[in-house]
Amino acid sequence: MHDDSSENTLVAGQPQSHTDHAIAGAVSGFVTRFTCQPLDVIKIRFQLQVEPIAHHHVSKYQSIPQAFALIVKEEGISALWKGHVPAQLLSVVYGMGKFSSYNALSKLANEYTFHDRWQHMMHFVAGAGAGVFATILSFPFDTVRTRLVAQSSNHRVYQGILHCGMEILRTETLRTFFRGLSPTLLQIAPHSGLQFACYAFFVDVYRQYTNNSETTFGGSMLAGSAAGLVAKTVIYPLDLSRKRLQIQGFEHGRKGFGKFFRCNGLIDCLVVSAKTEGLRGLFKGLWASQLKAAATTALHFTAYEQALILLKSLR
Template sequence: MGHSQKSESNIDHAIAGAASGFITRFLCQPLDVIKIRFQLQVEPISKCHGSKYKSLPQAFLLILREEGIFALWKGHVPAQLLSIVYGMAQFYSYNVFMKTIQDISKIEERNHFIYIHFIAGAGAGSVATIASFPFDTVRTRLVAQSNNHQVYKGVLHSCSSIIRHESPKVFFYGLLPNLLQIAPHTGLQFAFYEFFIDFYKKYTSNTDTSFYNSMFSGSIAGLLAKTIVYPFDLARKRLQIQGFQQGRKGFGKFFQCNGLLDCLKVTVKEEGVQGLFKGLVPSQVKAAITSALHFTAYEQVLLLLKLLR
């Protein structure tokens, strides 16, 4: 990333970002499906309750038994579109922001400060989120609906239904809490990643960003960043299903709220502070794996593009 920006073009960063998004999404989609199911369940996620989902292994096996293996890749097409557009926009704009900040502040490559990576990462995350957000709403609704009460038949059908029966604005429901979450989240992710990349290099005397360095730094960066901003992620998912009661039959009580602050307030009132961190464990596992794969695939594709020149 910051360490080799001068030698690659912006297009290389866009291609590497898109490829990274595709690979990561395909491998991590099952964890994402379980995480969303946890977030949308109002009842506690515990064994001593009459809840549908009680733990990560139980949810995994229950979805397999009730809905089959393909349910773990439910909403995969819009998720892939989301990931490719997001990955491309994120790494492309991160590269542009880094170059711009360096030009303005005249900071030497080797003297980067963490805050510069944070600012560039926050900007890149915001650009990528706005560009890919409609796919995220469609994906959430496809994952949220039960197989027995299907409202949407697929991506195109869900898009046309939302436009016909609701409004195009629906595609951007939950955008504000998402930006509030994504800007610091991506900023922290890039800042932590660069910090651990340098830390790893210092202690292993390896000047290149190796496969292992990317995996190690990416996983820790993802875990730390996700934990810090998690309540906003939960609020976003709950806002995206407002007005979608019919697709949620059989999943327990329906969660209703108006806007971000109300969503956080109602969650704490009904489920306690721990309700804000519902689904955190699969989310942390997913964040560590996803972030490691995301950065590593990106770095490896960049190296490949350099070799192909």
């Protein structure tokens, strides 16, 4: 993200087409998902566990290292990439929609005189709009991915993506694919906006500190990590609620994972979580999520920027 008033793209001097931004976004989503999928599996397992995440407790998962080791022991190392195919579809569609729509919204904002005065705010607004569009577009893949990750390998209900989708349509309704969409949109608008705005801010800080007009690969990674950490921490309770809403009606697939969490809507989910698990329960799995957010946001922006540079060089 740069201060180039003529072309508000993520890479300085890259006035590229919407197709380039869509392709770069898809590449970014693919690379990021493949690298960070194990952390996502751990995060989801933590979020869906009602019991405390603590040592010396009857809880199934007690810490990040213990959860990794237990999953590998009980389900094999491939379980760390459980639900990877729908997750990849989710990431590719989401990345494509997010970065292409951000580019389009940024170009629109450039046409107004207030853009230069409210530059970081425009990054936030464009990022929020891009996140909402990409989320609606990719949400069914997220629901399928969550169901596949949530089920026990010893009590499998779904055999794959297509089977999961067909079973949801057969036994539930089409609306099930979008269950949890409301809290997700409430979450994703500020989350995506904060990601873009914080990334732009930290890139500016990096340039001032290094006295360099360009952002290096390392600079992109550092700015992305910091942006991901800040954004994820702010919206985390909504992320937890989304995952818990997505498994409602899926109790039969959660055998062996402890007590099943039941709720009716976003507010009820937040209230029940806080009432039964304390306020700390709203941030259950935060460490794993922060680790994942720092890694994924850094990879997302860096891979996107590098893909744009590569696409330009090929022309």
